[in-house]
Amino acid sequence: MKVLHLISGGDTGGAKTHVLTLLPRLMEIGVEVELLCIMEGVFTQEARKLNIPVNIIPQKKRYDITVVKKISGFINGNNFDIVHCHGARANYIAAFIRKKIKAFMITTLHSDYKLDFKDTWYKQIIYEPINYFALKRFGYILTVTKAFKNMMIERGFKSDRLFVVYNGINFDYKPYFISKKEFCEKYKISYDENAKYVGIAARLNAVKGIDIFLKTAFDICSKRENINFIIAGDGDDFERYKGEIHAKGFSDRIFMIGHIDDTDSFFNAVDVNMLTSLSESFPYALLEGARMKKATVSTGVGGIPEMIIDGETGFLVSPYNVSDISKKVISLISDQNLSDSFGNAFYNRAKENFSDMKMARTHKNIYDKIVKEKKR
Numbered sequence: 001m002k003v004l005h006l007i008s009g010g011d012t013g014g015a016k017t018h019v020l021t022l023l024p025r026l027m028e029i030g031v032e033v034e035l036l037c038i039m040e041g042v043f044t045q046e047a048r049k050l051n052i053p054v055n056i057i058p059q060k061k062r063y064d065i066t067v068v069k070k071i072s073g074f075i076n077g078n079n080f081d082i083v084h085c086h087g088a089r090a091n092y093i094a095a096f097i098r099k100k101i102k103a104f105m106i107t108t109l110h111s112d113y114k115l116d117f118k119d120t121w122y123k124q125i126i127y128e129p130i131n132y133f134a135l136k137r138f139g140y141i142l143t144v145t146k147a148f149k150n151m152m153i154e155r156g157f158k159s160d161r162l163f164v165v166y167n168g169i170n171f172d173y174k175p176y177f178i179s180k181k182e183f184c185e186k187y188k189i190s191y192d193e194n195a196k197y198v199g200i201a202a203r204l205n206a207v208k209g210i211d212i213f214l215k216t217a218f219d220i221c222s223k224r225e226n227i228n229f230i231i232a233g234d235g236d237d238f239e240r241y242k243g244e245i246h247a248k249g250f251s252d253r254i255f256m257i258g259h260i261d262d263t264d265s266f267f268n269a270v271d272v273n274m275l276t277s278l279s280e281s282f283p284y285a286l287l288e289g290a291r292m293k294k295a296t297v298s299t300g301v302g303g304i305p306e307m308i309i310d311g312e313t314g315f316l317v318s319p320y321n322v323s324d325i326s327k328k329v330i331s332l333i334s335d336q337n338l339s340d341s342f343g344n345a346f347y348n349r350a351k352e353n354f355s356d357m358k359m360a361r362t363h364k365n366i367y368d369k370i371v372k373e374k375k376r
Contacts, residue, residue: 001030001031001032001081001082001367001368001371002032002033002034002078002079002080002081002082003026003031003032003033003034003080003081003082003083003084003367004033004034004035004036004075004078004080004082004083004084004103005019005023005033005034005035005036005084005085005086006036006037006071006083006084006085006086006090006093006094007019007035007036007037007043007085007086007087007090008037008038008039008087008089008090009037009038009039009040009041009043009044009056010039010041010043011043011086011087012042012043012203012259013110013203014110014111014167014281014282014283014284015086015087015108015110015111016043017167017169017284018086018108018110018144018167018284019035019047019086020043020046020047020050020052021167021168021169021170021356021359022168022356022359022360022363023035023047023050023052024050024051024052025356025357025359025360026360026363026364027052028357028360029357029360029361029364030364031360031363031364031367033052033053034052034053034054034055034078034080035047035052035053035054035055036055036056036057036071036074037054037055037056037057038056038057038058038059038067038089038093039056039058039059040056044056055074057070057071057074059093065096067093068093068096068097068100069100071093071097072097072100072101075097075101075102075103076100076101076102076103079102080103081103081104081367081370081371081374082103082104082105082106082367082370082371083101083103083104083105083106084106084107084108085105085106085107085108085138086107086108086110087110088113088130088131090107091107091131091134091135091138092130092131092134094107094134094137094138095130095133095134095137098137104139104370104371104373104374105138105139106138106139106140106141106142106366106370107134107135107138107141107142108141108142108143108144108165109135109141109142109143109144109148109152109281110144110281111279111281112148112151112279112281112302113131113132113135115207115279135157136157138161139161139370140161140162140163140366140370141157141161141162141163142162142163142164142165142363142366143162143163143164143165144164144165144166144167144281144282144303145164145166145281145282145302145303145306146164146303146306147302147303147305147306148164148281148302148303149162149163149164163366165359165362165363165366166282166303166306166307166353166354166358166359166362167281167282167283167284167287167354167359168287168354168355168356168357168358168359168360169284169287169288169291169350169354169355169356170355170356171291171350171351171355171356175264175268175291175292176264177262177264177265177267177268178262178265178268179268180197180268180269181193182265183265183266183268183269184269187230187255187257187260188255188257189228189230189255189257190228190252190253190255192226192228194226195226195227195228196226196227196228196271196272196333197227197228197229197230197269197270197271197272198217198220198227198228198229198230198270198271198272198274198329198333199229199230199231199232199266199267199269199270199272199273199274200213200229200230200231200232200233200273200274200275200276200285201232201233201260201263201266201267201273201285201288202231202232202233202275202277202285203233203234203235204231204233204234204235204236204237204238204241205235205236205237206278207277207278207279208233208275208276208277208278209276209277209278209299209319210231210233210237210241210276212276212299212319212320212322212325213229213231213274213276214241214244214245214254215322216274216276216322216325216326216329217229217250217253217254218248218250218254219322219323219326220326220329220330221248221250221253221254223326224330224333227253227329227330227333228253228254228255229253229254229255230255230257230266230269230270231254231255231256231257232257232258232259232260232263232266233258233259234258234259238256238258241256242256263288264288264291264292267288267289267291267292267294268292270294271294271295271332271333271339272294272295272296272297272329272332272333272339273285273286273289273294273295273296273297274296274297274298274329275296275297275298275299275304276298276299276319276325277298277299277301277302277304277319278299278301278319279301279302280299280301280302280303280304281302281303282302282303282304282306282307282354283304286298286304286307286308287307287350287354289346290313290343290346290347290349290350290354291347291350291351293340293343293344293346293347294343294346295314295332295338295339295340295342295343295346296308296313296314296315296342296343296346297314297315297317297325297328297329297332298314298315298316298317299316299317299318299319300316300317300318301319304316307350307354308346309345309349312342312345313342313345313346313349314342314346315328315331315332315342
């Protein structure tokens with residue numbers, strides 16, 4: 001079986017982590033995979049380090065369809081059985097090549113396509129309908145949560161063409177991380193061995209609910225000493241958020257450190273992991289926190305209730321309910337036994353249900369089904 005994964009190559013979020021986690025495991029269980037990207041970047045560099053075969057056919061602009069012939073020729077010339085797409089840009093290309101290739105085409109839905117371009121109105125007007133048009137034409141769509149599958153059914157997609165495959169991460173390796181003190185010194189965070197640290201790792205865009213995180217931080221900082229906050233992530237609103245923190249007078253307790261690659265050190269440094277998204281799929285930021293046995297407070301949106309059992313492996317909260325979010329965070333900070341219990345329970349649940357090998361085997365089963373269907 002030969003599978004080509006098609007993705008833009010400029011991805012930095014969950015789709016990137018998903019693909020770079022999945023492909024090495026697929027190779028381990030006997031699936032021949034290659035990666036095709038339309039741009040060079042950190043994504044392709046990391047893929048090569050993982051010994052994933054990487055191919056580049058450059059597309060400078062979204063509306064440049066001259067790549068269609070090149071990509072179609074590459075697929076047919078290498079006799080791929082399946083082309084597996086990831087992301088709106090890959091889906092856009094798939095809409096043009098699907099009738100030109102022999103391979104069966106599928107895609108993974110990593111996010112709600114109606115929210116992918118929420119931060120830019122003109123992109124939302126142009127690219128959302130194009131992505132919907134492309135999604136309608138795939139043989140199968142893999143969704144990373146049951147909630148997404150149900151959402152797609154409600155929007156008119158056929159249930160028998162939808163598969164649920166949860167994201168997974170590697171629980172077999174021993175994480176390497178620097179100490180909390182070293183981490184704070186590296187990112188210019190005020191370190192106090194008696195203080196507790198609450199963190200969020202997310203892109204700084206509207207759908208991630210950074211405004212909610214900040215309101216929670218402002219509320220707690222005004223009530224309690226020795227609780228500090230760390231925001232790891234980058235985006236267009238970085239300076240605006242930084243300005244709000246300064247205006248509130250909490251620059252010495254709420255720290256914005258930008259994008260980080262060493263996530264294990266980040267999760268080691270925080271005592272409570274938070275996610276305040278308004279919409280989510282099956283976020284790696286929570287799975288990575290679970291691997292480090294961190295107590296978690298998250299909004300119960302998208303597929304997160306499929307990951308976290310409220311009151312057992314973490315706290316689920318409603319978006320915008322800052323008072324309740326603050327209470328849940330403070331309860332974990334104040335009760336180390338409860339915090340440890342949540343962290344250990346989340347680790348055990350994630351290890352059993354959301355490993356990268358389980359994700360890979362589920363994909364292989366789907367690929368096998370597709371190849372058998374093609375041969376009929």
